[in-house]
Amino acid sequence: MNDHDHDHTPITNGDERRAGARARALEELLVEKGVLRPGEIRAGIDWLVSRTPADGARLVAHAWVDPEFKQQLLADARAAALELGLDPGPSPVVVALENTETVHHMVVCTLCSCYPRALLGPPPAWYKSLPYRSRAVSDPRGVLAEFGLAIGDDVDLRVVDSTADIRYLVIPRRPAGTDELSEDQLAALVTRDSMIGVAQPAAPALA
Amino acid sequence: MTYRVGEPVTVAARAHSGHHRTPSYIKGKTGRIEGVHARFRNPETRAYGDQGLPEMPLYLVSFARSDLWPEPCAGGGHRVYVDVFEHWLEEAK
Numbered sequence: 439m440n441d442h443d444h445d446h447t448p449i450t451n452g453d454e455r456r457a458g459a460r461a462r463a464l465e466e467l468l469v470e471k472g473v474l475r476p477g478e479i480r481a482g483i484d485w486l487v488s489r490t491p492a493d494g495a496r497l498v499a500h501a502w503v504d505p506e507f508k509q510q511l512l513a514d515a516r517a518a519a520l521e522l523g524l525d526p527g528p529s530p531v532v533v534a535l536e537n538t539e540t541v542h543h544m545v546v547c548t549l550c551s552c553y554p555r556a557l558l559g560p561p562p563a564w565y566k567s568l569p570y571r572s573r574a575v576s577d578p579r580g581v582l583a584e585f586g587l588a589i590g591d592d593v594d595l596r597v598v599d600s601t602a603d604i605r606y607l608v609i610p611r612r613p614a615g616t617d618e619l620s621e622d623q624l625a626a627l628v629t630r631d632s633m634i635g636v637a638q639p640a641a642p643a644l645a
Numbered sequence: 646m647t648y649r650v651g652e653p654v655t656v657a658a659r660a661h662s663g664h665h666r667t668p669s670y671i672k673g674k675t676g677r678i679e680g681v682h683a684r685f686r687n688p689e690t691r692a693y694g695d696q697g698l699p700e701m702p703l704y705l706v707s708f709a710r711s712d713l714w715p716e717p718c719a720g721g722g723h724r725v726y727v728d729v730f731e732h733w734l735e736e737a738k
């Protein structure tokens with residue numbers, strides 16, 4: 439026992455074999471009750487794994503080169519994605535958060551694994567892990583340091599916990615020395631992790 | 646919409662035995678309204694096969710790290726931004 443009111447049991451993801459059996463049992467039951475058609479879950483998974491961070495990267499790169507589009511993306515990311523011909527997914531509201539020299543956003547879902555899957559693909563395993571979900575809100579600078587990202591004490595650090603219907607996408611800072619790059623070359627620098635806010639975009643290759 | 650941007654609010658400290666989307670680390674804590682998203686179906690009834698109506702206003706509420714946890718943490722402070730449904734918000738205490 440300790441002298442405060444929360445326990446210190448190690449945080450784990452639990453028994454995955456049991457969770458798998460439970461998921462299969464639920465699927466069979468939902469099909470039997472007519473809530474789902476056979477194959478509907480597989481089709482959903484197929485859609486999910488067909489999504490990649492390349493779509494999010496296109497949004498970011500376009501915003502980097504077109505200030506007007508960036509304003510549109512910040513105002514309504516769902517509409518901005520549709521304008522670029524991208525699938526923003528089923529969430530009614532997608533919000534883009536701009537990182538600057540003075541403001542840094544990082545995204546977490548402390549309750550489960552809410553994530554802009556349509557634009558970023560399936561979330562990485564660490565995003566769903568209990569250690570990330572608990573520490574991102576209480577010690578974000580410590581978590582970011584483990585990702586190799588140092589955020590100065592003078593930077594306004596904002597941890598966004600997506601607990602409801604909104605999906606959040608970070609617009610990372612455009613790296614220096616990229617003025618000559620094409621939009622496609624810029625998109626290649628926009629990594630998945632930079633759009634979660636746990637990394638900066640990749641550095642441009644030296645010419 | 647009951648609350649305005651900039652207004653301080655306290656999250657209800659009540660327990661809730663079923664599905665809900667208000668994380669326990671903000672319950673009873675005071676933050677400020679940063680934005681009003683829209684109205685959404687209520688996940689607390691929707692999770693059990695109901696339509697989740699009426700739709701409830703959803704706010705973006707920010708909390709200072711130091712108001713959430715008493716233990717200090719290394720580095721500068723930060724704020725945590727959380728989406729909270731209106732029926733979990735109360736006038737700031």
